[in-house]
Amino acid sequence: MNGDDRELRELYRRGRGEGEEAPGFDELMTRSRGRRGIGGRRWAAVMAAAAAVLLAVGTFGTGEGEESGDEIESGGAVVMEVEMDREVMVEADKEEKWEELMEFADEVWAWEGETDFLLAEL
Amino acid sequence: MDLEKELRALHEASFQWAMHCAKGRRSEAEDALQEAYEALLDGSARFEGRSSLKSFLFGVIRNKARSVRRRRGFFRLISFEGLPERGREPRAREAMEREEEAAAIWAAVEGCSPRQKEVLELVFYHDLTMEEAAEVLGLTIGTVRTHYARGKERVRRELAKGERE
Numbered sequence: 001m002n003g004d005d006r007e008l009r010e011l012y013r014r015g016r017g018e019g020e021e022a023p024g025f026d027e028l029m030t031r032s033r034g035r036r037g038i039g040g041r042r043w044a045a046v047m048a049a050a051a052a053v054l055l056a057v058g059t060f061g062t063g064e065g066e067e068s069g070d071e072i073e074s075g076g077a078v079v080m081e082v083e084m085d086r087e088v089m090v091e092a093d094k095e096e097k098w099e100e101l102m103e104f105a106d107e108v109w110a111w112e113g114e115t116d117f118l119l120a121e122l
Numbered sequence: 123m124d125l126e127k128e129l130r131a132l133h134e135a136s137f138q139w140a141m142h143c144a145k146g147r148r149s150e151a152e153d154a155l156q157e158a159y160e161a162l163l164d165g166s167a168r169f170e171g172r173s174s175l176k177s178f179l180f181g182v183i184r185n186k187a188r189s190v191r192r193r194r195g196f197f198r199l200i201s202f203e204g205l206p207e208r209g210r211e212p213r214a215r216e217a218m219e220r221e222e223e224a225a226a227i228w229a230a231v232e233g234c235s236p237r238q239k240e241v242l243e244l245v246f247y248h249d250l251t252m253e254e255a256a257e258v259l260g261l262t263i264g265t266v267r268t269h270y271a272r273g274k275e276r277v278r279r280e281l282a283k284g285e286r287e
Contacts, residue, residue, distance in 0.1 A: 008274060011281075012246040015227030020148060022137035025130050028156055 128175055129159055135248055139180050142243050143187035154187035161186070177254035180244070184258060230280030231273075238273030241266055 001009065023031075129136070137155055144150035158179065161167035167182045169175055231242060237259075244255040256266040 005274065008277065009246040011223075011227045012231065012242060012277075015224040015231060016243075016247060017224070019138050019141055022134050023152060025133045028152060029159060031152065031156065 123175075125162060125169070129162065129179070132176055132179060135176070136179060136183060139243070139248060140183050140187060142240070143184050144191070150187065150190050153190045154183055157186040157190070158183045173257050174254060176248075177250060177257045180248070180250075180258040181260065226281060226284050227277070230277040230284070233280055234273045234276050235269075237269045238276065241269040242273045242277075245270060 136158070137151065140151040140155040140158075141148065144154060158167070161182055162169060162179065169178050231239060234242065240259060241255055244250045244258060245252070250258065252263055252266050252270065255270075256263045259266065261269075
């Protein structure tokens with residue numbers, strides 16, 4: 001690392017600070033885990049139903065017998081998550097909702113050439 | 123190798139990396155870190171010694187953090203809790219008091235892309251080499267160098283802009 005980079009590194013570290021204190025190793029290993037997502041069978045059911053559901057503005061459904069029509073209080077962004085091959089995909093009307101999705105997602109990519117799906121991390 | 127002993131020795135650094143991957147969300151970071159440790163200790167993530175344990179572990183932590191975030195994000199939608207508001211969870215760094223210069227540095231870093239931020243964090247804070255950073259991120263060394271160079275350039279540019287104002 002050259003001198004300029006070393007200087008930048010020191011500035012970076014100063015700006016970053018030390019961060020939060022880590023939990024103890026044993027404390028971490030014995031803690032009960034935070035809320036998990038839904039299990040594998042429900043994923044399969046949701047995915048199967050979701051594949052048949054057309055995305056409509058302002059609505060989405062869980063595919064488990066619950067009525068769709070609940071609007072997400074999101075300022076109008078319409079998203080539905082479908083898990084396929086362990087990747088989380090967000091199906092959205094790309095032309096209309098791209099900008100809105102960008103507002104909520106931490107990272108958004110086009111899904112490998114598929115134009116109907118966006119991969120988003122919320 | 124006494125794996126648990128090695129993990130304990132890396133614990134502080136691992137937690138800081140997990141916090142970075144979880145974007146300051148402590149509970150997600152702890153979940154990801156716990157899952158990463160379990161994966162290594164139960165053998166589902168097998169360290170075969172082709173790289174340093176640190177870079178291997180950091181790669182596992184990063185993957186676990188992404189899984190944790192995806193599960194939680196989906197759960198929020200399915201539960202009709204609505205999409206998360208931006209900035210709803212205070213980040214660790216924002217809670218800290220910083221000198222003005224340090225704040226300017228961090229503001230400059232925050233303007234980098236997610237990839238650039240990852241590379242800078244790994245190289246500048248965790249002292250990883252380019253090769254190790256490439257392994258953690260699953261990228262080629264050339265790509266890591268590009269992100270590193272662009273990240274530094276961006277930070278320098280933002281700092282210079284701030285000085286002129």
